[in-house]
Amino acid sequence: MNMKKLSAAVVVMLGLGVSAAQADDGSLNFTGEVSASSCSVAATSTVVPVNFDSYAASSLNTMAAGGTSASLQKPFSITLSACPEGLSVAKIKLDGKTSGITPNVFVGNSTARYVGIVISDAATNTVITPKEFGGAQEIVPGATNTLNYLVGLTKTTTESAAVAGTIDVPVTFTMSYE
Numbered sequence: 001m002n003m004k005k006l007s008a009a010v011v012v013m014l015g016l017g018v019s020a021a022q023a024d025d026g027s028l029n030f031t032g033e034v035s036a037s038s039c040s041v042a043a044t045s046t047v048v049p050v051n052f053d054s055y056a057a058s059s060l061n062t063m064a065a066g067g068t069s070a071s072l073q074k075p076f077s078i079t080l081s082a083c084p085e086g087l088s089v090a091k092i093k094l095d096g097k098t099s100g101i102t103p104n105v106f107v108g109n110s111t112a113r114y115v116g117i118v119i120s121d122a123a124t125n126t127v128i129t130p131k132e133f134g135g136a137q138e139i140v141p142g143a144t145n146t147l148n149y150l151v152g153l154t155k156t157t158t159e160s161a162a163v164a165g166t167i168d169v170p171v172t173f174t175m176s177y178e
Helices: 002-021
Strands: 073-081 089-095 115-121 134-138 145-155 172-177
Touching: 073 172, 089 145, 115 134, 134 145
Parallel strands: none
Antiparallel strands: 073 145, 089 134, 089 172, 115 145
């Protein structure tokens, strides 16, 4: 009986020994940089209201989903100041509720159906992908830097016509600097 227990213990120990023999060691090396400071977002840019005029729902129906036109866009700016030496580029990350059909379109709490907004860099008119840093713009250390963007009305789908209602699309932003 003791021999069976001893044999079982030896088998278990051998099994553990085999597992330990198959282990590999490695190391993780995390690097980065902690900067002394970053730019300051001007108080006038922490909440930026953009009010759209009244647009006929039919004016959106000629647009492709996610597309917009100059007549459906409004400009807005974010002002940065006190950017330290060593920083030359600012990028923006936009966050908010997006369309499940057209992922570059923010939809929010609007009562207008199949309607959303796209945000783009004003200089290039390139749409900024939600939830990713993009829209890189050059900044000058020590100066007041005005970053210009466009917000445009769009449709969220090509399958349905836009339906009249209110537009209420909250979007938050985070700035990153290089």
